[in-house]
Amino acid sequence: MAAMATGGKRGNARLPPEVNRVLYVRNLPFKITSEEMYDIFGKYGAIRQIRVGDKPDTRGTAFVVYEDIYDAKNAVDHLSGFNVCGRYLVVLYYQASRMQKRMDNDKKRKELEELKQKYNVSADEVAG
Numbered sequence: 001m002a003a004m005a006t007g008g009k010r011g012n013a014r015l016p017p018e019v020n021r022v023l024y025v026r027n028l029p030f031k032i033t034s035e036e037m038y039d040i041f042g043k044y045g046a047i048r049q050i051r052v053g054d055k056p057d058t059r060g061t062a063f064v065v066y067e068d069i070y071d072a073k074n075a076v077d078h079l080s081g082f083n084v085c086g087r088y089l090v091v092l093y094y095q096a097s098r099m100q101k102r103m104d105n106d107k108k109r110k111e112l113e114e115l116k117q118k119y120n121v122s123a124d125e126v127a128g
Contacts, residue, residue, distance in 0.1 A: 021048075021072045022094035023064040028052070029085040030059045037062060044078060045071020063094065 023041075037050045046067040053061040066072040072093075080091045116122070 015069065015073060018093045018095065019069060019073050019076075020093050021066045021069050023066070023072055023076060024092045024094045025062045025064060025079075026060065026090040026092070027087050028060045028062055028089065029087055032062075032084065037064065040079070040082070040084065041075055044075035 028037075032052065034050050034052055037052060038047060041047060041050065041064050044066075047064060048067050049063075049065040051063045053059050064072075064075070066075065076091050076093065079089055082089045082091075
């Protein structure tokens with residue numbers, strides 16, 4: 001009876017700190033639909049939201065938000081490496097700080113390229 005009161009499958013399980021309800025999925029087929037994503041990820045628990053990337057720089061990626069953190073962990077455990085249309089999924093816990101850092105680096109790289117073009121500087125001149 002005590003096991004049922006704590007949620008049965010969950011018990012007193014401690015989760016690693018990176019575990020959260022939001023998953024970041026990479027290596028998706030470009031033509032995958034939200035409905036197909038719900039079919040795949042919905043088997044592991046109630047989903048609050050799925051956002052499939054539809055821009056050139058976000059295609060092949062998605063965010064999946066579960067209602068329950070344990071369902072999200074279960075999905076990561078079972079779907080990392082899952083084959084969808086010949087592509088093996090990469091399923092990660094979303095980490096805002098890492099995503100922001102990546103976006104900042106991309107922005108800096110773009111600004112550097114624009115300055116190189118503006119001032120007609122080649123990569124050799126920058127490195128030398």
